[in-house]
Amino acid sequence: MASELDGLRLLNVGQVSELLGVSVRTIWRLSALAEIGRSSFPPPLRLSPKVVRWRARDVQAYLDALSEGARP
Numbered sequence: 001m002a003s004e005l006d007g008l009r010l011l012n013v014g015q016v017s018e019l020l021g022v023s024v025r026t027i028w029r030l031s032a033l034a035e036i037g038r039s040s041f042p043p044p045l046r047l048s049p050k051v052v053r054w055r056a057r058d059v060q061a062y063l064d065a066l067s068e069g070a071r072p
Contacts, residue, residue: 010045010053019059040065 042058
């Protein structure tokens with residue numbers, strides 16, 4: 001059951017920026033580009049107007065695609 005929950009884990013913008021090794025501002029830029037179809041960055045979940053999270057599994061899939069040479 002713990003491994004099932006790991007895939008459902010939600011990350012805040014600071015955690016995503018740490019995983020990718022970029023600034024928080026870059027995460028917001030990637031997210032904005034994804035909204036207009038210019039990036040494959042995963043869309044966030046908006047839990048409320050001020051609470052935004054990303055699924056850990058979506059961020060991992062994005063990183064996997066980058067490491068395989070897919071264009072972000």
